[in-house]
Amino acid sequence: MRRQGWAHRTRDIQAFHVMSVLARAKVLESQGHDVIHMEIGEPDFSTPAPIVRAGQSALANGHTGYTPALGLPALREAIAASYAQRYGVNLDPRRVVVTPGGSAALLLVASLLVDPGQSVMMADPSYPCNRNFLRLLGAHAKMIPTGPQSDYQLTPELIEQHWDADCSAVLAASPSNPTGTLLSRAQLNAMADVTQRLGGHLVVDEIYHGLTYDCEASSVLEVAPDAFVLNSFSKYFGMTGWRLGWLVAPESAIPELEKLAQNLYICAPHMAQLAALAAFGEESRAICETRRQAFQARRDFLLPALRDLGFGIPVTPQGAFYLYADIGTHSSDSGALCRHLLENQHLAITPGLDFGDYRQHEHVRFAYTASLDRLYQAIERLERGLG
Amino acid sequence: MRRQGWAHRTRDIQAFHVMSVLARAKVLESQGHDVIHMEIGEPDFSTPAPIVRAGQSALANGHTGYTPALGLPALREAIAASYAQRYGVNLDPRRVVVTPGGSAALLLVASLLVDPGQSVMMADPSYPCNRNFLRLLGAHAKMIPTGPQSDYQLTPELIEQHWDADCSAVLAASPSNPTGTLLSRAQLNAMADVTQRLGGHLVVDEIYHGLTYDCEASSVLEVAPDAFVLNSFSKYFGMTGWRLGWLVAPESAIPELEKLAQNLYICAPHMAQLAALAAFGEESRAICETRRQAFQARRDFLLPALRDLGFGIPVTPQGAFYLYADIGTHSSDSGALCRHLLENQHLAITPGLDFGDYRQHEHVRFAYTASLDRLYQAIERLERGLG
Numbered sequence: 001m002r003r004q005g006w007a008h009r010t011r012d013i014q015a016f017h018v019m020s021v022l023a024r025a026k027v028l029e030s031q032g033h034d035v036i037h038m039e040i041g042e043p044d045f046s047t048p049a050p051i052v053r054a055g056q057s058a059l060a061n062g063h064t065g066y067t068p069a070l071g072l073p074a075l076r077e078a079i080a081a082s083y084a085q086r087y088g089v090n091l092d093p094r095r096v097v098v099t100p101g102g103s104a105a106l107l108l109v110a111s112l113l114v115d116p117g118q119s120v121m122m123a124d125p126s127y128p129c130n131r132n133f134l135r136l137l138g139a140h141a142k143m144i145p146t147g148p149q150s151d152y153q154l155t156p157e158l159i160e161q162h163w164d165a166d167c168s169a170v171l172a173a174s175p176s177n178p179t180g181t182l183l184s185r186a187q188l189n190a191m192a193d194v195t196q197r198l199g200g201h202l203v204v205d206e207i208y209h210g211l212t213y214d215c216e217a218s219s220v221l222e223v224a225p226d227a228f229v230l231n232s233f234s235k236y237f238g239m240t241g242w243r244l245g246w247l248v249a250p251e252s253a254i255p256e257l258e259k260l261a262q263n264l265y266i267c268a269p270h271m272a273q274l275a276a277l278a279a280f281g282e283e284s285r286a287i288c289e290t291r292r293q294a295f296q297a298r299r300d301f302l303l304p305a306l307r308d309l310g311f312g313i314p315v316t317p318q319g320a321f322y323l324y325a326d327i328g329t330h331s332s333d334s335g336a337l338c339r340h341l342l343e344n345q346h347l348a349i350t351p352g353l354d355f356g357d358y359r360q361h362e363h364v365r366f367a368y369t370a371s372l373d374r375l376y377q378a379i380e381r382l383e384r385g386l387g
Numbered sequence: 388m389r390r391q392g393w394a395h396r397t398r399d400i401q402a403f404h405v406m407s408v409l410a411r412a413k414v415l416e417s418q419g420h421d422v423i424h425m426e427i428g429e430p431d432f433s434t435p436a437p438i439v440r441a442g443q444s445a446l447a448n449g450h451t452g453y454t455p456a457l458g459l460p461a462l463r464e465a466i467a468a469s470y471a472q473r474y475g476v477n478l479d480p481r482r483v484v485v486t487p488g489g490s491a492a493l494l495l496v497a498s499l500l501v502d503p504g505q506s507v508m509m510a511d512p513s514y515p516c517n518r519n520f521l522r523l524l525g526a527h528a529k530m531i532p533t534g535p536q537s538d539y540q541l542t543p544e545l546i547e548q549h550w551d552a553d554c555s556a557v558l559a560a561s562p563s564n565p566t567g568t569l570l571s572r573a574q575l576n577a578m579a580d581v582t583q584r585l586g587g588h589l590v591v592d593e594i595y596h597g598l599t600y601d602c603e604a605s606s607v608l609e610v611a612p613d614a615f616v617l618n619s620f621s622k623y624f625g626m627t628g629w630r631l632g633w634l635v636a637p638e639s640a641i642p643e644l645e646k647l648a649q650n651l652y653i654c655a656p657h658m659a660q661l662a663a664l665a666a667f668g669e670e671s672r673a674i675c676e677t678r679r680q681a682f683q684a685r686r687d688f689l690l691p692a693l694r695d696l697g698f699g700i701p702v703t704p705q706g707a708f709y710l711y712a713d714i715g716t717h718s719s720d721s722g723a724l725c726r727h728l729l730e731n732q733h734l735a736i737t738p739g740l741d742f743g744d745y746r747q748h749e750h751v752r753f754a755y756t757a758s759l760d761r762l763y764q765a766i767e768r769l770e771r772g773l774g
Contacts, residue, residue: 006643007502007555015646019456040453047451055658056443064434064628066427069406100487100630103652115394116503116525132650138503138525168394241451241657243487243630256393259402263519265490269656270628271442 013132018350021338025348036370036378039348041177043321044369045238048279048287055242055275063270069261070254071098071246072273078280079246086209087219095248097257100268102207102232102245104261106133109228109247111260113201114139118168120203123154125324125355125363127177127205142167145358148314152179152324153187156194163198170195173205174217175319178355178365182318185218192224203228207245208320210236210288213296215318226250233272235320236288237279242272295321298368298375305379306366309386323366324352326359330386334364345381400519405737408725412735423757423765426735428564430708431756432625432681435666435674442629442662450657456648457641458485458633459660465667466633473596474606482635484644487655489594489619489632491648493520496615496634498647500588501526505555507590510541511743512711512750514564514592529554532745535701539566539711540574543581550585557582560592561604562706565742565752569705572605579611590615594632595707597623597675600683602705613637620659622707623675624666629659682708685755685762692766693753696773710753711739713746717773721751732768 018039025035047055070076073093080093099105106129114120116138122130124143131141144162146152159170172191174183183191188204195202204220206229220227232245245268249257261267278284302323307313312326331337334351341347352363368375405426412422434442457463460480467480486492493516501507503525509517511530518528531549533539546557559578561570570578575591582589591607593616607614619632632655636644648654665671689710694700699713718724721738728734739750755762 006499006640009502010499010643010646013646013650015642016649019649042453046449052446052449052451056446059439059443059446062433062439064439064626066429066627100656101652103650107651111523112393112397115396129650136498136651137523239451240453241654243652243654243656253393255402256397259397259400262403262406263400263490263516264494264523265488265630267628267630269487269630269659271658272656 009135012135016128017335017354021342021348021350024342028342028346033346035346035348036374036381037348038367038370038378039350040369041322041367042240042369043235043238043291044371045291047238047242048284050278050281050283051237051239051275054278055271058271058274063274065270067267067270067273069267070258071096071268075273075277078277082280083219083221087222089219089221091221091248092251094254095251097247097249097254097261098268098273099245099247099261100265101243102230102234103129104265104268105230105232105245105247106130107264108257108260109203109230109249110134110137110139111264112253112256113203114168117166119166120169120171121154121159121162121167122171123152123176124358125152125178125352125360126173128354130171139168143356143358151181151315152176153181153183154191156190159191159194159198163200167198167200169201169203171203171205175208175212175317177208177320178322179315179324180317180320180322181315182212182215182217185222188218188220189223192220192227201228203230205230207232208235211292211295211321212319213299217319221248233276233279237276237284238288238291239272239276239279242269242275244268244272244276295368298372299323301372302366302368302375309379309382321368323368325364325366326362327364332362334361338364341382341385345385347378347381347385396522399522403515404722404741408729408735408737411729415729415733420733422733422735423761423768424735425754425757425765426737427756428709428754429627429756430622430625430678431758432678434625434629435671437665437668437670438624438626438662441665442658445658445661450661452657454654454657454660456654457645458483458655462660462664465664469667470606470608474609476606476608478608478635479638481641482638484634484636484641484648485655485660486632486634486648487652488630489617489621490516491652491655492617492619492632492634493517494651495644495647496590496617496636497521497524497526498651499640499643500590501555504553506553507556507558508541508546508549508554509558510539510563511745512539512565512739512747513560513742515741517558530743530745538568538702539563540568540570541578543577546578546581547585550587554585554587556588556590558590558592562595562599562704564595564707565709566702566711567704567707567709568702569599569602569604572609575605575607576610579607579614588615590617592617594619595622598679598682598708599706600686604706608635620663620666624663624671625675625678626659626663626666629656629662631655631659631663682755685759686710688759689753689755689762696766696769708755710755712751712753713749714751719749721748725751728769728772732772734765734768734772
């Protein structure tokens with residue numbers, strides 16, 4: 001007699017709704033329909049040429065073996081140096097852990113900080129994988145409803161009000177997925193203070209740093225040297241498929257993280273690490289800046305156009321490539337609205353359900369990972385679909 | 388007040404002793420000493436040229452984005468087809484999950500099968516990460532002492548004798564790391580039968596398939612279609628640094644595995660997946676076969692030479708690239724013996740401590756991932772070091 005069913009955690013981990021949207025969009029495309037993709041959190045730019053060339057050169061030179069679990073020393077140094085340049089933060093390269101994607105950075109930090117039964121506090125809405133990593137470890141996300149009054153972010157007051165004995169850490173994201181909002185240096189500082197006073201760890205997802213508009217993002221390391229930072233080469237540097245990210249941690253955590261990394265993934269892809277060394281060069285920076293400007297132009301078009309159509313976007317998003325919109329009078333069922341727009345207008349967007357429980361049926365996420373021309377068409381399709 | 392310490396699981400997860408050996412070996416090398424490396428489980432061959440070329444071509448063609456979480460369909464098909472060719476097993480490509488390394492395959496299968504408090508039965512000695520993945524999930528490894536009488540493998544009798552209500556699965560490895568021993572088709576069949584009767588899942592690590600000497604390894608899928616199989620491009624195909632593996636699972640498990648994969652790692656590296664398509668071509672196969680013969684020649688030299696020196700290797704290892712040896716009369720402290728050989732003879736081998744608890748102080752592992760010339764020198768150094 002075969003055991004019935006799978007481990008209990010699998011029941012609590014949901015597939016992303018965005019993946020069903022994508023799968024259905026592909027079926028429509030295979031039937032000859034022209035679908036506009038605004039559902040996926042992936043830049044529509046491929047990796048900048050200098051990074052690709054460095055990857056090819058790594059392969060040509062036979063760099064196909066394992067690297068140290070914490071990453072190639074040269075890459076850890078380059079990442080550390082970028083903190084001096086970008087934020088004026090003097091960062092010891094030994095505090096940088098190179099990981100196979102931001103996902104692995106999240107798994108590492110959760111494994112390090114959270115015991116079974118504990119929780120990590122985060123804003124609702126937030127990135128869906130966060131809560132699933134915690135579920136994997138027998139812990140859970142303590143999702144705090146947030147809205148426009150706090151830019152959809154946690155505040156020191158919210159942290160203090162909801163903190164309890166089971167809380168181990170606070171996880172913030174700046175810029176946030178799905179809302180695109182940032183935390184200022186002062187806000188990060190206040191959040192670090194209260195978290196420290198409560199005896200918790202502060203973890204900040206800075207994966208969308210670099211993709212900011214009309215402002216610069218502050219790193220939590222400017223104000224809280226012992227915070228944990230998650231980052232990735234995927235978004236700003238356009239390296240999603242290479243699977244490369246990093247974690248900055250207090251020095252005292254590094255030996256534990258090294259053990260965990262050895263066991264959980266051995267090392268990040270070698271050729272990706274060598275390729276990423278080129279990401280910090282001038283040529284790559286210039287390409288990434290051009291792309292940032294393209295994203296900004298898209299936001300600047302899309303934001304007022306959506307507002308004109310009656311979508312509620314009360315806080316101007318200043319980062320990432322998402323607009324998180326209250327569907328307001330159009331519907332009270334974002335899943336149904338997304339299906340309607342996909343089936344009848346061939347416009348793919350993500351229902352709020354992926355990002356939490358708080359008013360998720362009343363929200364959708366638009367990813368502006370399509371060209372301006374396509375965004376004009378998207379607005380036309382929205383007008384027709386909502387009309 | 389900052390929370391003291393880290394999550395409890397970090398205390399139970401040990402760093403690999405092999406990593407301290409490697410670190411010390413590198414210090415000795417930096418002081419000008421010529422160290423022979425027989426400690427690390429990584430082939431001393433880089434990736435075959437046709438695979439490297441396919442990776443470079445993937446980059447040249449801009450394949451730098453995410454892939455589906457389960458892997459590129461073409462690669463899943465190529466892996467499935469290889470089961471028909473190699474084992475005569477007709478495998479539906481939808482049952483193949485492409486993973487970022489064998490490590491991720493292990494994390495997936497453990498996440499799917501094991502609840503907190505449960506255990507997975509495995510042989511002591513075995514691959515050290517196995518038990519640490521379980522610890523991560525609040526579960527544990529049930530390590531069953533095995534010796535030469537069962538080729539260091541579990542048997543149906545051992546499984547039946549030690550099975551209890553907390554057991555969820557049996558994990559076997561053929562060929563095994565560290566012992567290099569195999570399970571025959573009949574043994575796999577009997578193991579599958581008893582595991583099924585007891586209500587457990589059978590997982591077989593087939594990561595060293597292809598690297599066998601004087602025999603062919605049978606896949607558990609030849610006799611138990613609903614077993615789980617872990618495999619990797621790292622060892623036989625020499626792709627360690629690309630981080631690419633796979634898992635074969637029953638069809639009913641695939642939707643759950645897809646959810647877990649989406650959350651845990653998004654996808655395996657895109658260029659590695661395209662490169663691996665070339666691994667099944669004739670040119671790559673020929674290169675891998677030449678390398679297999681080189682490993683066989685090394686085993687054929689090293690095994691009698693170590694036996695002549697008094698090391699106990701009672702079962703002839705027929706796979707992988709390891710010899711697991713009872714240090715017998717030389718010492719009763721394998722850690723001390725390894726340190727002595729490293730410091731005084733500059734020969735790096737791994738103490739048994741990495742592989743379990745049963746008679747580990749009396750065993751060491753030799754990896755024959757060095758050329759025959761170096762192995763001759765290693766035997767000379769051993770003679771001097773033990774003399």
